[in-house]
Amino acid sequence: MKKVLCMLWVILILLVGSSIVLADPHGEPDTGSSTQVVIFG
Amino acid sequence: MVESGLALSPAKYYEEAKIMLGKRDMVEFVSNISSAIVLTGNNKEMLAKATYLRSIGLMEFNQHTKAVDSIDEALKYNTGVDVLELKKLKGTAKGFLGCVSEAIRIYQELLKETTEKIAVVRICINLAWVYTTLDRENHHKGGLDEAKKYLDMAMQYFDILPDLLKRKVLNNYSVYHFYQGEYEKAINVLNEALKYAEERDLPKLYNNLAEVYLKYSEEKDFHSSLILEYLDKSEIIAAKFDDNIELAFSLYARAKLEIQEEQIFSALDTLYLAFDHFIDSEAYSYSLEVLLKINQLVSESKAKCIKTMQEKLHNKVRNNLYYEKNEKVRGIL
Known part of the structure; x- marks a missing residue:
């Protein structure tokens, strides 16, 4: 029983892991702009 | 911290917090801005300024959960344009925290509330960011089309934008091209974005160039030293x-x-x-x-x-x- 659960866990991790899309390039939001504070972009 | 012996003026702590934020000293920033808020009492004008600064600072230090609480408090005291900025900031914090649909809802509501060109561009940039970067699961369900729609809207005003926004529009465009499999275009757009970047913004662009080349190398042979060069610099x-x-x-x-x-x-x-x-x-x-x-x-x-x-x-x-x-x-x- 324990062995089966371990196997299932490994299979699950492999399945979930392989379906991940790695970070890839990332865009950026605008966090700047302020009428009160201008610090940096 | 403001030196002891000086009058315990919230304005002094506020100014010191601003300096510390510029120096990116989080501990001193939080210490000063907290003192400013505690000492302000019921002065709503000062509370508005201090809670606003705290919100911006917490975002700059990537303390997104605390930033959301701070923004909610700041929204009680601020008015007018500042409310729009705070709401936009909240959308961004929510986005970083993974609440993608809430971020989209906030940005789309803001888009209805303003017609000012630069403000529209800023919101478009954020919507494109959410659709290209955060909501990758829904790229194929029209997410990328939405991103393109907002990027095209922002591009209409490209010539009048400050360099900072030009870079952001181009960077988000490169991500769009990347997911379309248009790697050459992504690289060209990123190289264009480099022209508008300050030193502190370069890691974002170098990382993206490395990522694009990494993916492109599956189709075309690139030497890994090119990618490593970008990563080292970044x-x-x-x-x-x-x-x-x-x-x-x-x-x-x-x-x-x-x-x-x-x-x-x-x-x-x-x-x-x-x-x-x-x-x-x-x-x-x-x-x-x-x-x-x-x-x-x-x-x-x-x-x-x-x-x-x-x-x-x-x-x-x-x-x-x-x-x-x-x-x-x-x-x-």
């Missing part, structure tokens, strides 16, 4: 500016390169470092992504180890008495 500048999140992205890309070159154990070390930096930046969705990747690599390398051991046992220790007696071991392997 890490040096990110460390200089204490930019944990870009340091994490750079390490993550480096790990991918190491995986590509089958340096699995180096890749694991690099992934653990990237994980730490993502956690420090409260970038939980990326932390999870890295953690799952670590799990996948560990499982794969364990399977490889077992296979290697199995082969060695069969080849070299096959006649060993111990091995013969322990058929169960063979059964497990």
